[in-house]
Amino acid sequence: MSDIIVQKFGGTSVADTTKIKSVADAVIKEKELGNDVVVVVSAMGHTTDYLVKMAKEISEKPSAREMDMLLSTGEGVSIALLSMAIQEKGYQAISMNAMQIGIITESVHQKARIIDIKTDKLRKHLDDGKIIVVAGFQGVTEDGEITTLGRGGSDTSAVALAAALRAKRCDIYTDVEGVYTTDPRIVPCATRLKQVSYGEMLELARVGANVLHPRAVETADLSKIPIRVRSTFKLDNKGTLITGVENMEIELSQPVTGVASDLSQVRIVFCDIPDVPGNAAKLFGTLAKENISVDMIIQSYARTGNNTNDIAFTIDKADLTRTTQILESIREDLSAGAIHIDDNIAKVSIVGAGMVDRPGIAATMFETIAKMGVNIKMISTSEIKISCLVEKKDSDEAIKALHTIFNLDSDKIAVVKGDLPNI
Numbered sequence: 001m002s003d004i005i006v007q008k009f010g011g012t013s014v015a016d017t018t019k020i021k022s023v024a025d026a027v028i029k030e031k032e033l034g035n036d037v038v039v040v041v042s043a044m045g046h047t048t049d050y051l052v053k054m055a056k057e058i059s060e061k062p063s064a065r066e067m068d069m070l071l072s073t074g075e076g077v078s079i080a081l082l083s084m085a086i087q088e089k090g091y092q093a094i095s096m097n098a099m100q101i102g103i104i105t106e107s108v109h110q111k112a113r114i115i116d117i118k119t120d121k122l123r124k125h126l127d128d129g130k131i132i133v134v135a136g137f138q139g140v141t142e143d144g145e146i147t148t149l150g151r152g153g154s155d156t157s158a159v160a161l162a163a164a165l166r167a168k169r170c171d172i173y174t175d176v177e178g179v180y181t182t183d184p185r186i187v188p189c190a191t192r193l194k195q196v197s198y199g200e201m202l203e204l205a206r207v208g209a210n211v212l213h214p215r216a217v218e219t220a221d222l223s224k225i226p227i228r229v230r231s232t233f234k235l236d237n238k239g240t241l242i243t244g245v246e247n248m249e250i251e252l253s254q255p256v257t258g259v260a261s262d263l264s265q266v267r268i269v270f271c272d273i274p275d276v277p278g279n280a281a282k283l284f285g286t287l288a289k290e291n292i293s294v295d296m297i298i299q300s301y302a303r304t305g306n307n308t309n310d311i312a313f314t315i316d317k318a319d320l321t322r323t324t325q326i327l328e329s330i331r332e333d334l335s336a337g338a339i340h341i342d343d344n345i346a347k348v349s350i351v352g353a354g355m356v357d358r359p360g361i362a363a364t365m366f367e368t369i370a371k372m373g374v375n376i377k378m379i380s381t382s383e384i385k386i387s388c389l390v391e392k393k394d395s396d397e398a399i400k401a402l403h404t405i406f407n408l409d410s411d412k413i414a415v416v417k418g419d420l421p422n423i
Contacts, residue, residue, distance in 0.1 A: 043074025105139030152213020208262030272337030
């Protein structure tokens with residue numbers, strides 16, 4: 001029985017018909033290794049942006065349902081053209097969208113989560129020797145409504161399919177050669193990592209490393225599906241392997257694996273909220289019901305005299321309009337005060353499994369930022385991550401300084417010792 005390999009190609013990889021033909025070569029190369037191949041494809045190039053632009057020309061606030069109907073058409077073009085390209089080279093291929101397969105999602109438009117994938121049709125086509133080309137980014141509800149998975153949705157589609165099919169591996173092909181210690185456009189001496197743990201990659205994805213979406217990494221971790229991040233244009237380069245790493249503590253010689261910045265967040269301060277039980281739950285519970293994710297949270301000490309406090313938190317910039325509407329709607333109920341919005345922020349983070357039980361890492365980060373004359377507005381931590389909120393203009397310089405102070409420049413990077421496993 002052949003192993004199943006799931007491949008995912010993003011929009012830049014299928015931007016035109018010439019690139020689609022090159023992708024067909026990469027798919028066929030994997031098939032010729034004796035594997036069964038399922039390919040997940042994004043919309044071509046800037047197709048999604050173009051569709052959004054057209055929608056905005058029709059309506060300032062188009063309905064979420066109709067946006068899903070519109071945006072889901074982009075991948076349909078890609079899968080049909082790639083299937084044709086593979087067939088033209090003498091191989092059997094078939095394109096399938098989410099409804100044809102049965103990629104079942106919850107009933108939420110534009111940010112749906114996959115809850116089930118029907119594999120019967122997929123396995124039948126694989127048994128017949130066909131390469132299957134699947135539309136990423138989209139799903140369908142139990143009652144037949146088209147949904148989309150939100151930012152990074154094609155990554156999530158690919159990993160979820162790999163999990164459902166018990167694939168050997170999921171390869172994410174992009175226009176970069178793997179996962180780097182930071183963005184090479186900011187720090188030219190950033191180094192490609194040979195191997196990263198699920199936990200580190202999840203944190204890096206959450207704090208601004210745009211190579212993979214966090215939901216894709218979460219799915220891979222839960223199902224223990226190895227991911228390779230590879231370049232579409234350098235097929236001999238194995239890129240970065242993301243997997244569970246045994247004995248990582250003794251193999252890592254440095255505490256920090258990567259540095260990242262996120263410029264897509266907005267800081268909101270909800271002022272003068274009465275310091276009584278239940279108000280924070282009401283605030284964040286209302287946001288959660290609207291599928292708005294909150295990242296960093298700080299609540300101040302209650303002020304003496306009026307017994308109120310301020311709650312500061314960050315959200316994705318795309319959710320700002322809905323968030324402010326929600327806060328206005330509950331302000332009177334909470335007896336709260338002013339709402340302050342700061343979109344001139346960047347979240348700068350360090351991530352590393354080697355940070356666990358190592359004192360002084362946070363102090364080094366704060367001292368480095370302070371020496372630059374940069375003020376920290378908010379701080380959040382996890383076991384393997386420290387994030388600081390700074391002004392947007394200071395983001396790049398902070399990244400460069402942290403990359404250097406934690407010895408990540410050039411060949412100083414701490415990677416898992418030895419060669420990559422044969423996965």
